[in-house]
Amino acid sequence: MAQQTLPQIPIKKGEPAYKLWIFEPGWKGELPLILNPRQLAEQKRAAILPGHRLCAGCAAPIIVKLASFAFRGPTIVVNATGCLEVATTIFPYTSWAVPWIHNAFENAAATASGVESAIKAFKKTERLPWDHVDVVVFGGDGGTFDIGLQSLSGAAERGHDFLYILYDNEAYMNTGIQRSGGTPKYAWTTTSPVGSVLPGKTQHKKPIADIMVAHRIPYVATATPAHWLDLMKKVRKGIEVNGPAFIHALSSCDRGWRHDTALAIEVSRRAVDTCYFPLWEWTPEKGYMLTDRSLSIARNPKLKQPIERFLEVQGRFKHLLRPENRHLLKDLQEWVDKVWEDLLNRAVNAPR
Template sequence: MVVKTLPEFPVKKGEPAYKLWIFEPGEKKEMPLVFNLRQLAETRRPALLPGHRLCAGCAAPIVVKLASFAFRGPTIVVTATGCLEVSSTIFPYTSWAVPWIHNAFENAAATASGVEAALKALKKTGRLPYDHVDVVVFAGDGGTFDIGLQSLSGAAERGHDFLYILYDNEAYMNTGIQRSAGTPKYAWTTTSPVGSVLPGKMENKKPIAEIMVAHRIPYVATATPAHWMDFMKKVRKGIEVEGPAFIHTLSSCDRGWRHDTALTLEVTRRAVDTCYFPLWEWTPQSGYMLTDRSLAIARNPKLKQPIEKYLELQGRFRHLLKPENKHLVKELQELVDAAWEELLRKASNAPR
């Protein structure tokens, strides 16, 4: 087995530029949640190392990076099959600076349950040298909406203590942009083509976060990497609660969504501004709570943008901007408005 050293990049102050997460046995310290970026840059390093082979402009490594800044200590990462798994661990290379396990496409949550149960057994017999070891799952929309839904539902029902972060790029991007249950209505994919017969995918997106709310687990939230402070707070909350937690993040894919690589975060920002993807969190105690930008839009409805603002950036919705497809855009706008009105009715901190 070859032990490789990390590249040396000259750093004048603070931690080395790239490092593995190693915790001394018996370390009780909990890493604080820091929002001062300069302080964060000097003290923390992301759980993902450079050299991963995700496309330029992919939002998935940003999701992992931001989430790892909110980890509180020793963490084990589980990933389902997906873009993130195949391109961060091409044999014999690994990009993970934390312990990492992958099993199969459909059982990320079941694998996490097993890891958590093993940690519990080790702790009971006094063989775990740490106070707490957190289990975090990263899975794409294929591994959550379609293939992994049964294992996620089962793990949520059994109440294992883990955080499930879904990075939703709204299709099977890894295998070549096939439609999934996460693909929005009227989006182009290779298996829901746009032409004279069909205007893209004909079905609605599965409301996965609502499905997890229906499981009555301790914490459910939606987030985007563009609203980073909100996302980091939600990750820390999800790790701290006892029991399963679920975070649905919108993670744009420049190859599948057909936009410029530089606009990755701009697209997710517009998704929140148009209320296509509202930011909220749900706990059994306080119910639905709007956060960050969505709360600002609820307080001042003038900030809400029309859905065209979101569609115009993306090539997968290009056909909707043609004059003969105006009624489809109107229908999408009505769907988004109805979902937003419903959320405003449910949210306990929305102004009435």
């Protein structure tokens, strides 16, 4: 199939840099997946426009931006309620350069199923002027771990062809940092406060990506914006597979995680370096495959850093670094090591 670039003019001097994604009816082909940053900057435009009102230093628009570089053509974005939805579409403004639909917390995947079925019906009756229209869902951790899990599970079971990208900022950041199923153990949130009685949240994070693996859908992966090449490749794979795909992307939140705005990428990098958030992908044929930095750590265990490296930059874990809380830190380190060992045993490309 002939490869084409976006049907937009590349930036020339004096031309505005922000444009909508418009695909003329009859547009054929696939947008190439460009991995050279210079070419990327010259040929690609993000699906999210500036002027959105997400906090300074939020990682969610970086995930959306990187994902949109990997879109292969006409794409419809379905957005669950959450920071991303609230801050990008404050009436009457919209930050989306692609068709976009909002829905409630609990039915993001159900809406995507409907959109995908409509596309299928249009295709069958030859009313769809394009070869393929992809459906991409962006959901936060509240809309995926807790409230939207039933619709996601149902859509995965019915086998609709869509890509679900979970940007996981590990609490309900939009409403004021309440704990969610995605909040890690011992993290401070406003509903799991740190004090003389409680050391923060007392339960572990839900293994959402492993839950999606258990559905045996065609593609499941984890990603972070810091490993941007890895994220783009995974998004493209997720779009290309025929059937539901799920990507769990860690998205740091400087307000909720209590770190400096400039450290948004650094924190995600440290999450992978400490094996708190390993990068892997899963397909039914191959099983678990470690990717990018996590593969390097599996091959050379000396690169694995202690969990303190991840915790020390975040205010929500400040209490864990106090001398009287050493046992909590040890507990967290043991849990991270156990999960990592478990993953190493399952991964097919990890050295034995």
